[in-house]
Amino acid sequence: MEALTLLEGKAMNQRVLNMLYTLNSIEKKQREDFHYLEEMPPNAINKELSKKEKMKVLNNYFFKNKDIYISKHNRFAPYPTHSHTFLEINYMLEGEAKQVVNGKALILNRGDLLLLDVGAEHSIEALGENDLLINILFRNSNINIDFLKDLRRSRSVLYDFLLKSPIKANEEQNYLIFRTAKNNKISQIMDEIIEEYFLKKEFSDAIIKAYLQILVTNLVRDYRISDQQPQNKRRKLVVDVLDEIDKNYKTITLQKIAKKYGYNKNYLSNLFKKEVGKPFSEIVIQKKLTQAHILITSTSLPISQIIEAVGISNKSFFYKKYYDFYKEKPLADRQHNLINI
Incomplete structure (x- = not known):
């Protein structure tokens, strides 16, 4: 099992990696028959929206007394299609994860980061024993996909032009994927966030909030938009x-x-x-x-x-x-x- 995440000469805290690789009670059961075991309490699911959307819609249950919630995605069973009423980051710490986002299949490799806006629909195929997918949920409504695009647009006349160009009518722009495996700065920020959260260090909430601001700023700086129009x-x-x-x-x-x-x-x-x-x-x-x-x-x-x-x-x-x-x-x-x- 590859358990070292190297960045700028620094290995991620081994204690945290051991914690994340250790099977929890749900993973132990899912590894037996590879069937999804519901991990969310009833009050974490918006029943009205779920009935309307015909899928599980997660609500703000996770933010009791906190603005940020971080968890390890449970392995060994596929996670059903769902959406959120909050912003979510999926970060591939180790291994890979196959997802379907708004009907489009994609693969997250080690170091990749997926930003899902409110309402984005996605499902996740079963993760293997060596796959570590970290979920970061935060309810800052001021940060969303449009916020990131507008920040980038405000500094680039090319991005302003591309963002104003018509996109495919059936393509929703409520998620972004960042291929950040070779970006040591992003890896370092994510490692610090994960360590602060799982080691429950003093003042960790304040430090994580600060790191998230730094993370978002770095993502904006590295954000690239492809030209959707025919390249005549x-x-x-x-x-x-x-x-x-x-x-x-x-x-x-x-x-x-x-x-x-x-x-x-x-x-x-x-x-x-x-x-x-x-x-x-x-x-x-x-x-x-x-x-x-x-x-x-x-x-x-x-x-x-x-x-x-x-x-x-x-x-x-x-x-x-x-x-x-x-x-x-x-x-x-x-x-x-x-x-x-």
Whole structure:
């Protein structure tokens, strides 16, 4: 049995791993006949919703006197289709897990993380003895799939474009999967959360909450969205140009981009506006303003220095555009953010 989770030279606490691998009473029974044994008390299931949805719907029973609930998924029997009234993270600590989420089959490998929004439906095939799936439930209604997408969108003109693009009509966007096996930082955060919870250390609730904020921020930073639309030549060009804007917004010009990709400047300008809905220059200004907003609300740098840092030379132009975009002046925006911290 492989029981070491190495990250940045640190092995996960062996005591915790031993606890997680040890069979509990439900697992012992499920290993005998591989039939699912109901583990939830009746008051953990929303009977009205379950009857309506024709599946088990788990409610907020788990959050008595706490905002976060962590458990090991019981092995040796398939878990039936169900949904939640809260946000759930499935983290594959060891081994693999086969799931069906909203009718789509997927496999979680060691180190993968699945984020399930309220209402997402999923079932889990039987786990083997060497499979450890950790469930993290939290009821912070301010954190959801749309929250993650909006955070990513606010920092990237390419993601803003892709997220606004139509998706398949039958595809629900209430879950995200993160292939984080090679991300040591995510592994380290998850190990710390698991150790804090199962070792019941002093102040563990407060520490876990802090780690979850760090986890969510790191997931947003690494979040990638695939282009759902057919990759014709024109769309691929626009996606490439938006990516160039995200990376080189300080010095980018339409002339430079047209020359790089071998297109006439006027043709590229018209194509970009038709596909994106806004002129090239407006998207560049949008990117500069969002970067300025990040610096204004997260640092104490002088506004004049920030204006220069994002590649804008005209201060009056910046102040007007910033107010038009955020409906607030830069210094007021900074003060408002400090009040909300």
